[in-house]
Amino acid sequence: MSKIFAYVVVAVMAAVNVAGWWWFNRPIPVELSFNEPFPSVSFAPFRRGQGPITKVFPPPEQIVEDLRSLVGVTKGVRTYTSLEGMDIVPKAAGELGLEVTHSAWLGQKRANNDMEIAALIKSANQYPDTIKRVIVGNEVLLRQDLPVDELIGHIREVKAKVKQPVTYADVWAFWLKNPQLAKEVDFITIHILPYWEDEPIGVEHAERHILMITRMVAQAFPGKPILIGEAGWPTRGRSRGPAVANMENAAIFVRTLARVSKENGFDYNVVEAFDQPWKAKLEGTVGAKWGVVDEDRHVKFAMSGPVEPSPLWPMHAMVSTVLGVVAGLWFLRRPERYDAKAGLAVAVIAQLMGALVIWQVINAQALAYDALEDYWAYARVTAHGALAVLLVKAAGQGFARDGVPLASKTGEWLVALYGFCAISISLLLLLNGRYRDIPPMEFLAPCVGVTVYALARMAVLGLDWKQAFAISKLFGGCFPGGVCPTGKILAGLIVSVVISPLSEVVALARGEDFVASHPKLSDQLPMLTGALWENREMCVWTVMVAVMGLPFLAEWLLSRRGES
Structure with a gap:
């Protein structure tokens, strides 16, 4: 191979890499548009390292800064507590011309509840022109923190001491399960979150779902005003059946909500203004990514025009391409060694491994929500990068005419480790996967990278698929016989291929509302069967697990024939 040909090949592959980055990050047209301010947005101004779990709360200047950033975006804000520094919100919001729906957070600790109620009453009476309505408790019945009679007692106490309309906020189904609550409130506040439904709703059906639920509640409680207290869509995290968490769907949902509400005269509150990093500890990545503004205070998407998945993609493309070019030219600096x-x-x-490493870096950074998670992200990126380097080195050395195959125990143990991790994650998804991320992005190198390298071994070295894929052959055959638990990992991956899609069935079957809506097994079975393939992200993961089993299958077959 000549030098000119080597340079052309490297340049063409670099161009393909850049084109791939552009393709996956190209602006996505969204026809819906709505350029009016929201009536209200959920306001919890926590940033990284802050949150109710750690008891680190935003300082006053940060709260004011965040309120100021919402001027022109919304007409009002909804709080969730009257304590934890949020007591300054009514005064600060009033000075900025924002209305406030103020709240008391109720939980299992009675003493805290009493302080919340007292603070809410004080603020409501002190700022009557800014606080337009009050909410006594948020999803208390959903969390089963208080019995309904005790909740009603708090509602009555607040109603007796403030002039503003009083309500309680919960998922719409809990109003239907506790109709006695409607008699105690001035208006009903329902949460409509299609993504979180026991039967998840795809964004394409969002309009129909919003209309159906709102009309159902209106019919159940005639004459009672209704506030859609929470409605939104996550921009990142695991898919739930047909409900896919991404930027495009979030933009579609929020724009749909705004249009449908205006056309039908609905009052609504978007959840939420800002991403909440602390929620990832409770609800996984998806719980932290509901904001229309990210944790660094960058607006994620506009209310009109196309949606950009990642405006930073040119930088990511440049870094990954440079890595690929440097690695390619290093081995092809003596092109006569290669055909x-x-x-x-x-x-x-x-180029492929350069792209996969940068994708993993982006993914790991996006999932990290505190300092400990940062270190875990560094560890995953290090493992990903080490395997990528080994794959490039193995190809560079092994494909040369005079090359010596790479002998690396590290490479083989990394592939085995990823196999064990895939089995563990699949099992965790089955046992309790509602808030757990589905991890295709975490396994790009051991799945896509190893597979492409093995296929290249078939094409370049003329090996059959077993010799090309076997785990003991990929990095020079350095494993002593029987050291790698090939059979056990292979068996675990085969089981994982079955239980991964089955986890979606288990999650659906566990839903109380699903069982209540479909009490007959004959009604449940078609929906449970459909859940096996309805979640495309889970289908991708299942295929990846199967592909990651190929090196172990090949090794097992060779060992059976005495060839390993």
Whole structure:
């Protein structure tokens, strides 16, 4: 292979890499548009390292700064507590021309509840022109923190001491389960979150769902005004059946909510203004990514025009391409050592691994929500990067005419470790997957990288698939016989291929509302069967687990024939 050909191959692969970044991050047209301020947005101004779990609360200047950033975006804000520094919100919001729906947070601790109620009453009476309505408790019945009679007692206490309309906020189904609450409040506050339904709703059906639920509640409680107290869509995190968490769907949902509400005269509150990093500890990545503004206070999407998945993609493309070019040119600096097929394979693997490493860095950073998570992200990126380097090195050395195959125990143990991790994650998804991330992005190198390298071994070295894929052959055959638990990992991955999609069925079957709505097994079975493939992200993960089993299957088959 000539130098000119080597340079051309590296350049073409670099261009393909950049094109791939553009394709996955190209602006996505969204026809819906709505350019009026929201009536209200949920306001919890926590930033990284802050939150009710750690008891680190925003200082007053930060709260004012965040309120100021919402001027022109919304007409009002909804709080969730009257304590924890939020007592300054009514005064600060009033000075900025924002209305406030103020709240008392109620939980299992009675003493805290009494302080919340007292603070809410004080603020409501002190700022009657700013606080337009009050909420006594949020999803208390959903969490089963208080019995309904005790909740009613708090509502009556507040109603007796403030002039503003009083309500309680919960998921719409809990109003239907506790109709006696409607008699105690001035208006009903319902949460409509299609993503979180026991039967998740895809964003394409959001309009129908909003209309159906609002009309159902209106019919159940005629004459009672209704506030949609929470409605929104997550921008990142695991999919739930047909409900996919991403930027495009979030933009579609929020724009749909605004349009449908205006057309039908609905009062609504968008959840939420800002991403909440602390929620990831309770609800996984998806719980932290409901804001229309991210944790760094960058607006995620506009209310009109196309949606950009990542405006930083040119920088990511540049870094990954440079990594690929450097790695490719390092091995192809002596092009006479390679034929055209081998040189092309090295350039492809170099660019691919550069892209996969940067994707993993982006993903790991997005999932980290505190300092400890940062270190965990560094560890995952290090493992991903180490495997990527080994794959490029193995191709660069092994595909040369005079090359010596790479002998690396690290490479084989990394592949085995990823196999064990895939089994563990699949099991956790089955046992309790509602808030657990589905991890395709975490396994790009051991799945896509290893597979492409193995296929290149078939094409360049003329090996059959077992010799090309076997785990003891990928990095020079350095495993002593029987050291790698090939059979056990293979068996675990086969089981994981079954239980991964089954986890969606288990999650759906556990839903109380699902069982209540479909009491007959004959009604449940078609929906449970459909859940096996309805979640595309889970389908991708299932395929990836199967692909990651190929090196172990090949090794097992060779060992059965005495060839390993």
